[in-house]
Amino acid sequence: MNRRAFLATLPAATLLPRLGLAAPIPYAPGLINERLDAGETLFVDFYAPWCGTCIVQHRVMDKLKAENPAYEQKITFIEVDWDSWKRSELTAALNVPRRSTLIAIGPDRREIGRIVAGTSRDEIKALFDAALAAASA
Known part of the structure; x- marks a missing residue:
């Protein structure tokens, strides 16, 4: 496959269902507070x-969730589409600088941690583990 064809199909690959995994909840106004409440x-x-x-x-x-089902059992995953919500109150309140920002928030409404543009498996796993610890406390 040539590079141009590969790059053209890459965005479409993200639309494929994540087999065996629960779908993250798409963000809607009020959802964050509802779930934290x-x-x-x-x-x-x-x-x-x-x-x-x-x-x-x-x-x-997805790989981490497949390896440890407790992540999906105890943590609520919410996806916020940057194109729709980049200038929203939520983005401003959480001080989100850009897309590819991951934030874990505990039931006490405190930020557990965040990753901005990081793709390291170890870094993402550490954030998952911290969120799981807060969920299990």
């Missing part, structure tokens, strides 16, 4: 479907 631990993913870094992050996150 319910005592949930959140993992908020600011992504764009065309973003190469986001695609890599999703690949890493």
Whole structure:
């Protein structure tokens, strides 16, 4: 396959269903507060479907979720489409600088941690583990 054809199909690959994994919840106004009020631990993913870094992050996150089902059992995953919400109150309130930002928020409404444009498996796993610890506390 030539490079141009590969690059043309890359964004479409992100539209394929993530087999065997629960779909993240698409963001809607009020969703974050609703879930935090319910005592949930959140993992908020600011992504764009065309973003190469986001695609890599999703690949890493999907592998981690497949390896440890507790992540999906105890953490609520929310996807915030950057193209729709980049100038929203949520983005401003959380001080999100760009797409490919991952933020874990505990049930006490405190930020557990964040990754901005990072794709390291170890870094993402550490954030997952911190969110899981907060969810299990």
